[in-house]
Amino acid sequence: MSEFKKLVFSGVQPTGNLHLGNYLGAIRRFVALQEGNDCIYCVVDMHALTAQLVHDDMPSQTRSIAAAFIAAGIDPEKHIVFNQSAVPQHAELAWIFNCVARIGWMNRMTQFKDKAGKDREQASLGLYAYPSLMAADILAYRATHVPVGEDQKQHLELTRDIAMKFNLDYAEHIRRTGYGIDITVGDEPVHAYFPMVEPLIGGPAPRVMSLRDGTKKMSKSDPSDLSRINLMDDEDAISKKIRKAKTDPDGLPSEIEGLQGRPEADNLVAIYAALADKSKTEVLAEFGGQQFSIFKPALVDLAIHVLAPITGEMRRLMDDTSHIDAILRNGGERARARAEVTMKQVRDVIGFLY
Numbered sequence: 569m570s571e572f573k574k575l576v577f578s579g580v581q582p583t584g585n586l587h588l589g590n591y592l593g594a595i596r597r598f599v600a601l602q603e604g605n606d607c608i609y610c611v612v613d614m615h616a617l618t619a620q621l622v623h624d625d626m627p628s629q630t631r632s633i634a635a636a637f638i639a640a641g642i643d644p645e646k647h648i649v650f651n652q653s654a655v656p657q658h659a660e661l662a663w664i665f666n667c668v669a670r671i672g673w674m675n676r677m678t679q680f681k682d683k684a685g686k687d688r689e690q691a692s693l694g695l696y697a698y699p700s701l702m703a704a705d706i707l708a709y710r711a712t713h714v715p716v717g718e719d720q721k722q723h724l725e726l727t728r729d730i731a732m733k734f735n736l737d738y739a740e741h742i743r744r745t746g747y748g749i750d751i752t753v754g755d756e757p758v759h760a761y762f763p764m765v766e767p768l769i770g771g772p773a774p775r776v777m778s779l780r781d782g783t784k785k786m787s788k789s790d791p792s793d794l795s796r797i798n799l800m801d802d803e804d805a806i807s808k809k810i811r812k813a814k815t816d817p818d819g820l821p822s823e824i825e826g827l828q829g830r831p832e833a834d835n836l837v838a839i840y841a842a843l844a845d846k847s848k849t850e851v852l853a854e855f856g857g858q859q860f861s862i863f864k865p866a867l868v869d870l871a872i873h874v875l876a877p878i879t880g881e882m883r884r885l886m887d888d889t890s891h892i893d894a895i896l897r898n899g900g901e902r903a904r905a906r907a908e909v910t911m912k913q914v915r916d917v918i919g920f921l922y
Contacts, residue, residue, distance in 0.1 A: 581619065592843070597768070639878045680696055745913065797875070815836070
């Protein structure tokens with residue numbers, strides 16, 4: 569092999585209801601990336617334990633993510649859809665990466681600081697080592713590209729650091745086993761086993777904000793259900809939430825610069841742009857100078873047009889979960905087969921007997 573084969577990997581945690589931000593920032597992009605790419609999409613149920621140890625509804629939450637994948641248009645026959653815990657190689661590689669990664673690297677992870685809060689001594693070791701497992705999720709398949717939001721970009725940089733340190737520390741072993749590929753990192757030639765993963769960041773609304781506070785990210789954990797549009801919301805709920813969305817007294821500007829300092833207005837324009845596959849400039853060319861009393865009903869109609877078919881299909885799939893379970897079982901088998909190829913080679917490189 570003269571170069572790493574392009575492979576897209578990403579995952580979604582089964583914690584709480586999926587919302588518009590998850591759809592626009594992740595799932596819709598997963599669907600688009602199917603064209604021309606080999607894709608593996610994962611329900612990261614092992615990661616869910618870092619948010620909450622005991623989940624009474626873990627099976628239902630896992631199925632709902634898979635249902636959203638399928639309802640949005642991901643093809644589980646051409647690509648792989650599975651749940652993380654079905655592939656034990658993720659945990660095996662994560663332990664190796666725990667030994668590769670440095671404490672100083674983990675200490676720089678801002679998401680741990682945010683999620684652990686002030687009482688970090690009471691945070692779980694799993695939350696602290698979360699990025700190491702994320703690196704294993706990606707590199708168990710030697711994935712080359714990962715669609716991520718801005719909040720995960722630092723974790724992807726850590727994945728690259730772990731991959732590079734493994735490649736350098738085991739350079740001679742990799743060369744001796746014949747599993748490596750010659751790549752260039754910066755100006756430095758490296759005989760690598762793991763690729764330098766590239767982030768895929770983009771789209772008009774990669775970071776969807778709360779409908780009640782345009783300075784905060786739309787979140788499953790926000791106590792106000794009015795702050796988000798859930799993918800399982802019916803048409804009446806979608807209409808109510810958009811009409812009640814916080815705005816300011818001014819109308820919509822005609823130029824992008826007019827959205828500066830107006831986070832709620834900027835958020836609604838960005839949501840419309842993403843749902844319509846337009847730029848914010850195009851949206852403002854259409855609605856510039858109009859009041860939100862005109863814009864919000866148009867956004868309601870657009871959101872219902874895009875989301876209602878997905879919601880309907882998700883409900884159909886969740887009413888009879890046997891189809892979802894079959895997809896996850898099949899995906900798990902295919903993912904295990906791929907991950908085991910990687911792990912067999914990693915064991916050879918390290919020198920494990922098996």
